[in-house]
Amino acid sequence: MSADTLVIRPCGPLHGTVTVNGAKNAVLPIMAACLLTAERSVIENVPHVTDVLTMIEILRGLGVAVEFAGDRLTVAPGRYTGTVAAYDLVSRMRASVCVLGPLLARHGRAQVSMPGGCVIGPRPIDLHLKGLQALGASFTIEHGYVVGTTQALRGGRVYLSGAFGSSVLATGNVMMAATLAPGTTVIEHAACEPEVVDLANFLSAMGACIEGQGSPVIRVEGVPRLRGVRYRIIPDRIEAGTLMIAAAIVGGDLAIDGALAEHLGAVIDKLSEAGAQVEKRNGSIRVQANHPLRSVEVTTLPFPGFPTDLQAQMMALMAVSRGVSVLTEKVYPERFMHISELNRMGASITREGSSAIVKGVSRLSGAPVTASDLRASAALMLAGMAAENQTELRGLEHLDRGYQDLEAKLVRLGASIERVSSLPATG
Ligand code: EPZ
DSSP states (O other): OOOOEEEEEOOOOEEEEEEOOBOHHHHHHHHHHGGGOSSOEEEESOOOOHHHHHHHHHHHHTTOEEEEETTEEEEEOTTOOOOEEOHHHHTTOGGGGGGHHHHHHHHSEEEEEOOOOBTTBOOOOHHHHHHHHHTTOEEEEETTEEEEEOSOOOOOEEEOEETTEEOHHHHHHHHHHHHTSSSEEEEETOOOOHHHHHHHHHHHHTTOEEEOTTSSEEEEEOOSOOOOOEEEOOBOHHHHHHHHHHHHHHOEEEEEETOOGGGOHHHHHHHHHTTOEEEEETTEEEEEEOSSOBOOEEEEOSTTSBOGGGHHHHHHHHHTSBSEEEEEESSOTTOOTHHHHHHHTTOEEEEETTEEEEEOOSOEEOOEEEOOSHHHHHHHHHHHHTEESOEEEEOHHHHHHHOSSHHHHHHHTTOEEEEESOOOOOO
């Protein structure tokens, strides 16, 4: 666990312009997609977050040369022969599972440590396996590893929906494997997230033949080989949404450059309903808000619904909005670990099944709190900005997995946040 603590003090409205980084959840599968060719690819606009560093370790573990300089990642697979993603890396980051499809397509074999449970709830990989089986792969579980083998993949048809709808990384895994599988693959109930579209665009630039990305039916015609490319990652819609909610929670006037309105429709709609003024510009979103906002009802859903990755941050906003809000989680019904920490800061939130009932309070009170996961860490940071007195946020290894310089960006906009390496014991 990181020894660092964020010391967050109350702040007034935020003002200024901020630029979002490239999307973590787009770059991780795209890094795995580089395994589909021996040629070198150059990926630009890559965020400096620890999940990217973990994926670099996984690729290097397979024998791939990777360099990360500035925001540019160079991946040169050459004649790599590795097929194993080891336990210590997969247990750090579940997205490691997206090497499964590319390794099966290139080597006919992949061995990936079976991802365990995680704090946001059960996260099975049955859809990944079902999709790859439809393309001719077989799987066994051996000593905690999923071992996939195939003589040769071939195109197939698969309906890829589970109890909670489509799956982002399962769609990515099947799409990647299908690029080199002779024949036609049809993925029904495919995920429509912008990160899936970015992966499809990257694969198409490599020479893959893909149609329908961004819709629930994706069609892939297998090609004999792919080439290395230069590619720029889309802006991170979750970072953009987090900054939009930051402006709403303490008030202010923010221009968020790089935020794409077409990726953030549900968030723009809910913040507007809550009373913020949201203006869409070309490649930027401006948010003006006067705290406090009004209560709203939000349900998380696959894209284009409200993203589960902004649920915790939205809950922090609801905690200080007027009236009673209801937040229903339909993607990860157990993703509620942050409720108890927000309540320790004086919020009034009760859980009823997969919903949280949030009674707005006029002010939160700063407290020592610990982040349970990546998005909870951002939510607690925003809550601390809107709270009286000082909040000390621990568990920063979660924040650092997915946000590059979030606290520094907020400080430039007027927040008072300091990262300290150890705090004297209180009490
Ligand atoms: C991606 O995870 C994101 N991660 C997650 O981001 C995000 O929360 C999630 O999509 C949903 O938007 C990356 O892109 C690296 P899913 P993924 O498969 O693909 C169930 C963040 O904070 N399911 O779309 O693993 C699953 O349990 C994170 O950045 C199955 O039942 O999520 C969930 O209920 C964390 N079987 C639902 O589907 C499967 O085989 C959607 O999950 C796979 C998933």
